[in-house]
Amino acid sequence: MREFAAIHTVFTPLALNYAGSLGLRDDAALLRLAQGQELVVTTDAISEGIHFLGTEAPEWIAKKLLRSNLSDLAAMGAKPECYFLSIMLPENTSDAWIARFGQGLAEDQALFGIQLAGGDTITTKGLFSASVTAMGTVKMGTSLRRSGAKAGNTIYVSGTLGDSALGLALLQERLGVEVSPVDSLWLKERYFLPHPRVGLGQKLVGVVSAAMDISDGLVQDLGHICAASGVGAVLHRKWLPLSDAAAHVIDKQDDWWQAVLAGGDDYELLFTVPATAQEQVKAIGEELHLKLTMVGEIVAGEGVSVQDEHGIDVTPERGGYSHAL
């Protein structure tokens, strides 16, 4: 087995600011919780050719991996603390590639206030894959959850939807419509680099009745909230927040609503709001300079339906990606 010379020089510095990492020099890391806190733990993995194309800058692959985990922490309302990284490197991986992967992590550690605490680097005879287990903290008993939505609550999403799925379609040359250079850049960037709503998640604690992040597609993910909460939901397609770029694509090809409703990789937060908290949500959006859009309402019953502006059912057959665990 070949050793990767860059690994110690690349990864050890990423753990220096986290005392519990023990400098990556012991058998495990140590982690303490302040009194009244609990730990929120999530795991997300990626593999080449499935979750990323393989041609991306190594920095972007690293960031997408870390950010998909950060989005799960955001969905629970947690403050990011530390993460553990497993990477499976093909034998021909260059030290320069590893250094750039580490550079991406370093930049996002600074941006999101999270530290490397431990990990494992192994060789693979297959393609590159990697897994992160990320940890955050919440005040005990306050984490956002998928259960808790009640009939009469309104449904909100952050940011805009569908950009990432349209960006991927563009990269794979299956978009089928012309887009301007500006729109192209926007859509691709949104596919490569999600923006986990870490600040928003923490602000929503104690305010919303249920929350999750949209990673597999709006309709499918809202279905998870409905199932966990024992309710149904109605979405109004016309209310869904679109970027200019996505609106331009849909103007030309109506079928691309599918990307907005079920595209996946949005990494926006989806949450349900009781009538008493509408003003608070509005204030949070203004404070964070982040678009929060009402997109529908929770109803008695089960399942998710989507209506167009004429009240006609336009629920997609496929609501999102199929995943497990």
Add this chain to the structure above:
Amino acid sequence: MREFAAIHTVFTPLALNYAGSLGLRDDAALLRLAQGQELVVTTDAISEGIHFLGTEAPEWIAKKLLRSNLSDLAAMGAKPECYFLSIMLPENTSDAWIARFGQGLAEDQALFGIQLAGGDTITTKGLFSASVTAMGTVKMGTSLRRSGAKAGNTIYVSGTLGDSALGLALLQERLGVEVSPVDSLWLKERYFLPHPRVGLGQKLVGVVSAAMDISDGLVQDLGHICAASGVGAVLHRKWLPLSDAAAHVIDKQDDWWQAVLAGGDDYELLFTVPATAQEQVKAIGEELHLKLTMVGEIVAGEGVSVQDEHGIDVTPERGGYSHAL
């Protein structure tokens, strides 16, 4: 992307006994610590053709993955609590294979008192790989560490050494000596299924001055304790604990001392004991019915040397495997 039908039926039951897993149905798991406890966290990954042959029973692959993590918890003196699992499955993986992998986890969960708390299952276009992040607890400030060994301390190991490396050599048909069917079975079994010393690790808390698990080879791993503690070490080759099977091999081919000194995959505990704690260590071994053998002593200086029964230096050039993180 294909969904693996077996996944929900296989993995969800493994998480049922851990309340913080939220039934694997939320964005993350929740974890609380009793007052005065701290968390010990480790990550170990495996990939096909590197860490296992690929022809093993799926149950054994699962167990080796989990047990290598449990061995790290043992090395820190931690009580196992829960783990997070990422698996990268080739597209042609059968549901039966996944079910048997899960069966292996289920058996070891029961054996070692650890629960699945979360994870991610992804498809890979490459070979199978997997990563576990395992968590245990210790009383705050008491975890075993690699630093702390002092000149005059004696050095101990649990169990026997070299069996796993000899088992692998046998499986790869490069052992070069005849072994009996009984010896063959013993050596191969020790390669396939390590025995993490989870009970021992917890008993050694407050007793020993330094500890780690031997996963990369005795000499190299003892070198880590020496480096972390600022000391040197002398090992007496004649004192090293051998199984009957390993002794038979070495009788026939003296070169196989290399497997004992630097073979890797032993997953035994290596620890240093102050003069005042010798009796306690003896009592712990008797209580656990586990062989604990004095193999050398910590000395002033640096580095590890190995002496044969005539006091001649037989330190191997290669002390173990090279790893990272």
